[in-house]
Amino acid sequence: MKMEMERQIGIPNRNPAVFVFLLLLVSCQLCSVVSWKKEEFRNCNQTPFCKRARGRKPSSSSFAAHDVSISDGDLTARLVPSDKTLEDQDQIQIKQLILTLSVYQDGILRLRIDEDPKLDPPKKRFEVPDVVMPEFLSKKLWLQRLSTETIGGDASPSSIVYLLDGYEAVLRHDPFEVYVRKKGGNRVVSMNSHGLFDFELLRVKKDGEDWEERFKGHTDTRPFGPQSISFDVSFYDADHVYGIPERATSFALKPTRGPGVEESEPYRLFNLDVFEYIHDSPFGLYGSIPLMISHGKSRGTSGFFWLNAAEMQIDVLGTGWDAESGISLPTSQSRIDTHWMSEAGIVDAFFFVGPGPKDVVRQYTSVTGTPAMPQLFAVAYHQCRWNYRDEEDVEQVDSKFDEHDIPYDVLWLDIEHTDGKRYFTWDRMLFPHPEEMQRKLAAKGRHLVTIVDPHIKRDDSYFLHKEATEKQYYVRDATGKDYDGWCWSGSSSYLDMLRPEIRSWWAEKFSFENYVGSTPSLYIWNDMNEPSVFNGPEVTMPRDALHVEGVEHRELHNAYGYYFHMATADGLVKRGDGRDRPFVLSRAVFAGSQRHGAVWTGDNSADWDHLRVSVPMVLTLGLTGISFSGADVGGFFGNPEPELLVRWYQLGAYYPFFRAHAHHDTKRREPWLFGEKNTERIREAIHTRYMLLPYFYTLFREANTTGVPVIRPLWMEFPSEEATFSNDEAFMIGSSLLVQGIYTEHARHASVYLPGKELWYDTKTGVAYKGGKTYKLDVNEESIPAFQRAGTIIPRKDRFRRSSTQMVNDPYTLVIALNSSQAAEGELYVDDGRSFGFQEGAYIHRRFVFSDGKLTSVNMAPAAPGQNQFSSECVIERIILQGLSTGQKSALIEPANQKAEIELGPLLLHSKKGPTAITIRKPNVRIADDWVIKLF
Template identity: 55%
Template sequence: MFRALCLWVLFVVANGFKSEEFRNCDKASFCRRNRFRPEGNSTIVLRSGVVNGGVYVGTVEDTVDNGVALELWVIAYEGGIFRVRLKERNPLRVRFEPPDALVSDLDLQRVSIEAVPSQANPDVTYLHTNDGSGAVLIVQHTPVQIDLAVNNAYLMSVNNRGLLNFEHYREKRDGDEEGMWQETFRSFTDSKPYGPASVAFDLTFLGSEHVYGLPEHATGSSLKETRHSVAEGGGAISEPYRLFNLDVFEYLSESPFGLYGSIPLMISHSAERTVAAFWLNAAEMFVDVTKVRGDFSSQTIAQRPRVVTHWISETGILDLFLFVGPRPKDVVRQYTGVTGRTPLPPMFAIAYHQSRWNYRDEEDVYEVDNMFDTHAIPYDVLWLDIEHTDGKRYFTWDKSLFPSPIVMQNRMASKGRHMVTIVDPHIKRDPGFVLHEEATAKGYYVKDSSGRDYDGWCWPGSSSYVDTLHPEFRSWWADKFSLANYVGSTPILHIWNDMNEPSVFNGPEISLPRDALHHGGFEHREVHNAYGMYFHMASYEGLLRRGGYKERAFVLSRAFFAGSQRVGAVWTGDNAAQWDHLAKSIPMVLTLGLSGLAFSGADVGGFFGNPDAELLLRWYQLGAFYPFFRAHAHLDTKRREPWLFGEPWTSDIRDAVRRRYMLLPYYYTLFKETSKTGVPVMRPLWLEYPSDAAVFALDSQFLVGKDLLVRPVLEAGAKQQSVYFPGNDVWYDVLTCEGYLGGRVADIVVSLSSVPVFQRGGSIIPRKDRARRSSTQMEKDPYTLVVALNLVGEAEGTLYVDDGKSFDFDYGAYIRRRFTFANNRLESVNDSPIGRSAMEYATDCLVERVVILGLAKDQYRAVLEMSAQHGRVRRDVDAVYGPPMLLKGAQNRALVLRLPNVPVSSDWSITIGKSSVV
């Protein structure tokens, strides 16, 4: 049986994605019932409503379905956030809600609502807040319709097409449609013992042509239509976007099919305003998108452009958050204020990771590690997949292949490196396996529909699946990561959660049956999309607990849901060594960032298949700018470590990886910003240039922070790349120093060694340019400041520094410097908030190099001034023209100030002028 299963898995992997293995809307009865429901057919009406404790509470009735009573809550939060909740008042069965997706202190952000009846129409109530946002909800009673307006401008409308539908748990009766009480897909039967329970609604974004979000799909960032508007012919034109976490082999590009994670967030953007909606629901979901063209200048709502969406979920409640913006970054802050933000990762985690399935044994690990040093390619983390375990039992080691795991990890630690091992949610059903025996005895497994521990198949063979919904399980699981319980682990070992969609090889759609049972009696259909998040949470808690909550942890997850960003990184799953997957990784990572998951990336080189040297190089050149930078490959692929293709490929890959290490101070500063604001590290251009319509659907280039513009090479044999420069200032090629004015397109010549990267005029970026083995060994290295002048000769930037590993920054142990350049004077000043905690962070790091872009070639003199222990210091600094970067292709077109050697933590200034004047 196990051999047959393994052959089946290998067959599926070898043959890639097969659409018939997975459901679409037509094969899901709840989607069919709702997708083609006639418009204007909503029967849900508001009977009464009052404000109670600052919250609007309404009594709602479904007038057709036996007069079932529902309750409506409208809650408001600081900064322009409304929450609309609709659920049954007295349900036959309690529906699952995933509150752990939200931040724990959300209630502290509430603001009071005032309900004002309309003087002109008794069927309308206005809900106001006093938070200064100018937002108001207009609630129509019959049928229920909720519009969001700001300063009399209508932005969103819920149920204006009359598609709100709330199926209620009921006793089985004659006349129920096929699929309501039992449904078969392929050879699997879903028992549906509680009957139909779908929830659906329409949501219109007014004054917009572009919507983003709904990760995870391998599509462009600006979501495409799935249905035409009635005016343009009507009818379905493709599958709706599906949100259902699945283990998908070699997924297809430009497909609305759901992948490994699900976040029901949609952002609407126009040059005038950005708004968003988030549905807190963990069940399977389909979303239709229709774009209605119009005239932006029209004052009539019906004549303005709009995006009409239809949301359909198998079960759950309606729990809808509306975010009023008004700018893109405001929406991101508002959403991550509700679901949480990415904590500041340890420094090593944002460096380069080397992985494959699998490094064979300890000798293989040592050989790979040594070859990185031989070829002077830095890396920080080496990964071990499932083959390192004893018979695929997690938290164990194969003693014949890895007899001395602690010695191995200590050897890695001696070079400042770390390791990661894999831990998945399927547990081998082995009577002698302690983990399995404990989970069985404590009742910590998901049950089948008859109440027995579910027995499915995954890598170990016969497996049971931990019930991540069980709060006692999560604490028990966290304890398994202690050094005492995880025998052979050390503090430098971190964790990878894979297969946590969850993946079940012999289950329906390679997952758990929908009628499987979780803690609290909830069916798997209700919790499916949150399952992986709960597993991720438990593993992250385990590493924090292991370190006494003093050390930061790194846990990577494949499956995710809203809120996953609070506990670690994610990646885009099992991609392929194809040029289209290289290109699609950009909008996928950008969309994850907009949806809160700022720490994300794609497998460099492609997980499946064998990239040729050019594709691998181009993927390294792109991957060096992902927030999460990891190379990974399938067990059956050819080895592809960076040196195996020989020259010139090895040197060019080395340069790509070194570029990431040079930029680590900039990335670390950006991650600190992300932890405070939620604004992602890797950004679509419209996030920074919201009024420039030319960038609204641009996926071939992106920003790192606001100061680096990257245009990767995405086609084989490319000799030049077309680059659009946003804004109205200048952008400098970081290698050639050539400047390009914003608002224009330029064709940039590229070679295999080069990828177009530009620094924004008006910015100052900190770097560390010395080549080291790992980021840990760079800790005391000096800094380079790259000053890119704008058209008026000014620039500014920030540097954040702490110990890179602990939580001491929470107590004030960090340095934050602000650099400014104006009137030919570069200054460094303290940018830490006044009154921060007393703990200090000290560093001996110096600024050893300043590169200035935008000064004409001439003879310059630079004079440094700073305070010292015995008075004021004033001295000359060597100023010469030289290369801006210590990489291949850099040209001598920048003014370089050599060896100012000023402490990075001190106040100082450098004045620059013509040598004949200063």
């Protein structure tokens, strides 16, 4: 035990007393991250900037806009305190800020507020790089003129600029406020309508000033003093607000302050390693995306995004919170008020006008990027555990999946596969032949994922540490030395991923020459990249640690994992000469993470509440751009009872990212270990995912082109139905499938709301239900309720193989659910499942339309250059029609002028029960061709 600890943390066994002390230290730190301990983390009252901002009253800090003009196509102004009690003009000069308003295509307003560089601040405030897309910047609309208007009872005018047809951006001069309104009418989103704006300027310490902050034995030096920013944001005609992940709580954000509200902590955005987190808490977890979206029946959807990587705290304010302020807003519109507080950075905020839910997501992802298109295998099922012990264990698990006829695509290895927690290495006792192990998996179309974390073991014999030290690539502590923290590898340092040259250097480490033992079928898992530091304040890096050009860690903390994720994904692209798409799973999340791979919801627990909360967590990530996400199926901590595990597989089969994972202290829980009946149920759930892979892959392409997530809240598809606004137990897969989870033990009934006016068809039985009603349905342990929306067509593959890669040439089934007009439509997207060729037009994209008794296949792909053509010989072997009101008995395929078999029977194969459906068998039309099938 002692030698193993020495080996893992790199302590020379020379001084027993020192060793015992360090052993106790490590043990203490490891214990501190074993489970949620509230006292390990700061609350708002222990966070000075949050406490100060929360203590401000409306209009307690008032600014006015001066010298408003158009410059370089932007509206610019100086913000000066308008507090009449300030007699010292020098103080007014010191507080001066520069405001810039920019307008972009598609109705996006950008607001930037920073210190005036002419006043010579002690350093430049941090602006988050490499998040805003270069293409977005090219969409700027150059303002040519400025109009003014005195609004309501204001004593001073407001400046108004064009934003989008029907929408205007307004800068109110005194008191300063920015808002978007419908032209000449109602507001949509406003900033600082309550006068809570405050901006603490960087300063040079004077004699006698004490800026240090202390928490649990840690001291933050704060060399430039308090530098926080806060302001209020209001969403008008909104019924609920959503977003600002990541936390385990309801999808619709609950008020944290106000009359009749039990005051709670603000929603915290500060990336942290939180083991065994609790559900139903506003506490921030591993990711931070400062995007909030509002939705209401009367107006629609709007959004607000603050590009800021420092710690952020956000209050959702209950109605009447400002009743005693004396403020009279110039509008009688209903609204939801929020209060945004950040420790550092600048104001770099974006207003999105919508007006629909998909419009806001599209507008946001035009700024930060649309989700990456994953490889096909990554969309299938993943099997993970901390840790599969050795090569023999890997081989046995792999063979058991085949023995039990359960498909899977990816096997994962956690930290124990390495040589003493040194990443890019293998424990050659346990994994002596990693290349051969990977080749055996690849022969079945399967892949391997290994973990690579950001903490670099401080061992002079470790090539990675030696090179990083020589190149001075590490983050430094406040004294200028390489920062030394503790994590799984013991004494560790962390690369300064803010620097592009270090990201490029890191990317090179994934080449097959540098990562010895890796092959083209190996992909990567970035864990602990918040960054996690066991002996750091709040289990992370000190805020006064230093990055390139003196940037303090406090300024970029929430983006650290994002840059690490980015560099790793780039490495996988480079190792294949830019041909193949990467797959990298990240735990830490920031705005733009969707461009680099998948994320998961972290260290959940094997209980029903965590199963339940996984849905709003994944929905929220999708709403904020992170479409490829999921929760650990079965729960990371604890031992799920068989019923819970089965229910989790049944739900997880519909997560965009579908992976089972477990802590090394849990009992083994591979699908065949819970009895034959439960194995059968889990197999059926996994088969459901593989059957729907064509539909999921098509949705991932939609997300890649539009930003619209794969799984969606019901109100994204039914935006005017109030019954959907707070429903986060059910969700949509694309626009065609509705899934209702089962979240209680021994459930025999489920309450399911089916929105809309059309029918919904049970995917298992074919029974049709009319929309707009709540149904109490009988359920059993075999499946969870899932329904296909009338008017849709879903592509499937019904033959089961060992892996998705072995299904590539299999034929398709189209499931058509007709609406009241006897019509339906759907899409199918296919490419090589691996390369970037789709970016050059090498793909098949078909739209299927059923109308007037005929099914038509229409090409949606633009013509591609000859060398980039993608072809497929795959055919459609079965077409299932539900809801057909007439009795057609024959089918004619054109232009081939051939007849196809048609029969009337149950929806389910091998079943004699249930509603009947028309099945066209073996039409054998190619998915790549234009064709029409007529029923008569």
